[in-house]
Amino acid sequence: MDNDLERGDRERVNGQSSSVAREVPDDALLREMDGLEVYTPPRHAEGIVGWTMFDTPTAQDDTVVALLPKDKIGKVPNRGLVRIESEGDGRTYLGIVQAGPFAEPDGLRGDAPLVVTVQVRSGQMLLPQFHGRIHIELMGQKSGKAVTPPRFRPLPSSPVFLLDAGETRELLRCEGDMALGLAVGHDDLKVGIPSGRKSVMPRHTGVLGTTGAGKSTTVSRMIQQAQKAGMAVILLDVEGEYTEMGRPADNPEMVELLAERGIAAKGVSDTALYHLVGTETTNLRHPNRREFSPPFSRLSPYMVCEILDLTDAQQTRYWQAYENCKALLRELGIYPQRVMGRVEESHERRLERLDEFAEGYPGMTLGALLDVVSAFLHTVERQEDSPRLYSTEFRDSADRVMRRVKQSKAESAVSWRALRARLFRLMRLNVFDSRKPGVHSIDYDELARPGAVSVIDLSDMEAADLRNLVIADIIRGVERAQEKAFDAAARSGAEVPRTLVVVEEAHEFLSVERVRRMPNLFQTVSRIAKRGRKRWLGLVFITQHPQHLPDELLGLLNNYVLHRINDANTIGRLRRSIGGIDAGLWERVTSLAPGQAVVSFTHLSRAMLVTVDPTQCRLRMAEE
Template sequence: MDTAPLWEDNDYPSTHLMPDPVTPSEKERETEDQQRDVLASIRGLPAWEEPAEYQGSVGRTMFDTPGATDNSVTVLLPPECIERVPAQSMVRITSYPDGRTYLGIVIAGPFAEPDGLRADAPSLTVTAVRGAMFMPRYHGRVQVEILGEQLASRALVPPRFRPLPNSPVFALNSSDTAAVLHVAGTIQLGVAAGDETINVKIDSSRKSVLPRHTGILGTTGGGKSTTVSRIIKEAASTDYAVILLDTEGEYTEINQPTTDPTMLAALQRRSMRPEGVTNTHIFTLVGKDTSNPTHPDIVPFTLEFSTMSPYVVEELLDLNDAQKQRFEKAYDATKHVLKDLGIFPEPGNDNHQKLVVELDEFDTGYPRMKLSHLYDIVGIIHAIVSKEEPADVFLRSPDFRSQKDQIITRVKGYAQGTDNRLSWRAVLGKVSRLMRINVFDRPDAQPLDYGKLLTPGHVSIFDLSDTDSPLLNNLVIADLLRGTQKRQDEMYQQSQQPDGTPLTKTLIIIEEAHEFLSEERLSAMPNLFQQVARIAKRGRKRWLSLIFVTQLPQHLPRQVLGLVNNFVLHKINDAVTISRLKGSIAGIDEALWQRLPGLAPGQAIVTFTSMTRPLLVAVDPAPAKLRMID
């Protein structure tokens, strides 16, 4: 074999480096002469040519070893072809001589191996540690995962056989690779890592993609906010109605172009220009401030207690079983008082009577019931149980004040048999906590207009940065999800009519999703999760898509991950979290999982239902301004 010249080093005796040169024997010289004579005798023949089936190939398949696995083959490469098949590159294998065609992707390698020697052979290690390298001829090796067998129609089907040994392997060009991976779409996410000519896009025109829901996971600084801002901009430009629940106020300035030097440099490298997201609107709870007071469209809103399921409210208030029984008793008493007073249903109103009969309190609350109504009833019952004078209770609701005697008479029946004063006091205290938040049924603000929220191209940013209350954030998220799903259902029914208008595609992004649906909360809030699950399942048919964003994916319960079919995984260091995600996310090969802890900011492992397989992607920089939150 050919070798590179050895080095000279006067500090070491030559015997420490290599054995003394050996003069070739007479027999060896005779053998070499015979070889030269043979070569000379055939010089007149045509030069050897590679068979037509192998021309243009970069390597050949190897024999299988006892440790071989299904859907994976070893490919050997000549040294000049190693750089043509980097990790995650696509290849075509033409099995010879059976003629079957397979498509595969490099999942390990390329590795460089010496010809005919072990990589740790003494002749290599001894010279290397002495400051030089015995350089034999070498070849490349890659491990290829078989994606499927390609038929004559170019359809890709599960493989029934494996490529035969010594079959030629061809590297696909960028356009062929993009076609095989199915990365075409309408929402530009980034480029394939290692090949910037392959644009990775999300196919938002198919109901089987975004409505299958998405998880954007990763540690702080991994690039989640950049990914979210890109999806917002791209989705809005394709006529999605975008609703963003921003718990930190990080996205309230995306109407402006970015000024971050790092982002500007990244945009310049990608030949992009900084620009803000158009048609953005900031919504804040009444009495709360926004992190961007200069935004041109700030809309305060109030929550309506009548829209919230009583079972979800009691879970959010963290009531124990005894307190839940008393809360439900007070809720029923309030409904009867509203009926007695003609508030709802109104006398003679058949539509109201129908609503009462069809009411599903696991999904919504009692129409026209205000939080002050419930608070007054709980206060009266607590006074009766405590042997106090109920007439002395101050009623918060103007609807009740003029009818106090009638109300007390009606409520006394609900107080019988419930003499646990301390339990009623606890319920009164927790309902009072909601009253002190002072965001329910406010006359100085309007409830949300879901018709406007679900307008194509409309970007609604709910700034919850000033609430400083997980309880209040969860109330807003629960109410918004319910209201959006109800309005989307109505629009869906209208779109099914012969003269109906097309249904608006809607995207709801929940930042810090672990605070809303954590493992700890789920066991205590089954009704809330069931509400989210219903929205997720119905949304798949009604163009209602959810995106869960979190830096603590280990806190998301398996049930929530089970609702998600698309993932964008930024850097995750925790080995336990990665192991847990492996059990929930299918199709990602071990080589990509091993890269996850070392991903650079902006890199992500992306898998969508429209793609052939997961892919390592360099997410495009955000052209809009983000308020970087440490």
């Protein structure tokens, strides 16, 4: 009954037009076609998935269209790699499926009214015969083993072959021991980062994408893999998201994804959690938690002036106080230390190498500097008595301090007072030179130890400038320790140590606005980035606001993981500063699913679309 109805429908449709696919060619035509010599590609007939088509007036230089028989449509994935054996001239081209596979009816346009009518009226029954169409972006022309930019185009009707996994891997060069994920468009094609290659991680990395796009998951995966590869990792955790990395992933969604991929949930071993003295951490129960306090003497006076946002007049006073404080420390035998009239040699040598763009005067505490400023203010205000001094260095030597300060010409009580107020505010944070029991300065050799993962929780620091000062200081400390260890290993012929420094919320650390206001801070980072290339220190910057990153910073990065970015302007700007990602991939960036990313690394022959592996370790959800 039903069948009869359908047959009736079909006949009606056929009656209306003779051009519906299956029934189109009449018997005579079919017989004629059978008689024709069918085109058979002479070589490699096996493995052919389609043939290139003629170019149309809208054809573009780098792309070529190929048609696929119906049964091959399901075999040619988007982003799949293909080889085209140009028929007639013997040239071989390599390409990537940039769009498609599309299905279109034979001999008709897919949106022809007839096709539409048939489709809605009869569903599957009267589906015209169809074929596939793919748009191939030409990646290059093969000459021997090398691949060169294409100078010609494949001729029409050239056979198209899908590359197998081995060929694909060889062409994309996407292997590496640090597993990152799976390539989209390939069956089980793993994408990794080679941890041993100096030309990759030490060329610095940006992980960019909107909130919730998968950055932290990617970063935690990367860190765990880096540790496995024997690197030291230091993570500047601005939101306190990574403080529980030592525990296995327990978010049900991640656990399920891990199970699907056959990856075990596992915490990162050997983590240490650092937080600044007097600030909270998001994981108080971490088994290896360390409260730290940086010595004020580590900070470059130039950087301090920037952070304190001093006016020119205040800066002049700052330097006057700083120079006099130095002289007093020497005079009193505090630094260089003088024991029974003898000056400590090693201190003198250290002072000879002192680079005040990078560090302050050894042994100078914030309290001592503040005392000198107070003494100046006292003199300028022409007060008779001696001021009260508080630092351990100077409190018993007020007369010496006053004598010295009086020799130095000083004026303007207003700016001395303002300077004192600013230093006093910094002092009140109780961050520098802390004497609290159990609190130490960071041991940078320990941070740079191979296999150590150090999470620095900065989530409870409200003063952004101060936090940046701490971040800059830690990066610099790590760089020194890394250089020392690297040079020692290089001298002795041992395996060189490798270190990664990961900076979350990098836009807060190095925004365009901040870099303009604090040129010294950026110069420090830039110098470290350049030295890091030679001494195996890789920087990784993460941000959900890439539009705030200055071009100078993007200029330092050579590897990118681009998660979803919604804003077209931001993408436009990134496109101008990041090379090597083709237009088709840029278009994908706005619509990536969480965990998907466009990955462009120096070891890859071209940027790839990657489904990043789920993370094995636990991440804390950042507060919304």
